[in-house]
């Protein structure tokens with residue numbers, strides 16, 4: 727029994743949440759400015775796919791478990807299904823469509839092709855964005871669960887380190903060995 731006089735009324739219907747109108751925002755995606763007018767509840771993933779029609783970024787779980795929706799925001803990888811588009815007004819977003827440069831694939835894209843780092847390809851855009859960010863994180867001496875206080879250079883990345891740092895990106899085809907091989911080949915070229 728509640729201590730005070732408050733009683734719960736099971737028949738009470740809470741007020742419907744008030745309508746929140748679309749908001750104007752600017753997303754810089756792959757170097758191009760996009761002026762959008764969207765409801766604040768729209769995720770960055772849905773804004774990319776449904777509003778700007780950049781469908782390279784994939785929706786796997788829509789709940790932060792698979793990494794298929796990974797994009798870079800100001801160079802940092804995030805799950806775009808777990809964040810709202812309105813939170814990124816004015817930020818620089820890179821999707822898989824923005825990795826290539828002047829018609830040439832990004833070295834990581836080339837390595838995935840050379841090493842057969844995919845089968846169906848559904849997870850690949852997220853894997854690529856994660857792998858590109860991974861190398862920058864190591865260059866900035868960011869730790870992983872395995873780093874144990876060492877400041878690793880990219881050339882010192884073990885396969886276990888690569889696996890740990892890519893553990894947020896699942897591949898239901900099980901292309902993991904060749905994904906690690908692809909990342910390792912880029913690491914070796916940059917060492």
Ligand code: FES
Nearest residue numbers: 786787788793807
């Ligand atoms: S779709 Fe975002 S983590 Fe799976």
Ligand code: FES
Nearest residue numbers: 845847897898899
């Ligand atoms: S290549 Fe099919 S899910 Fe990864």
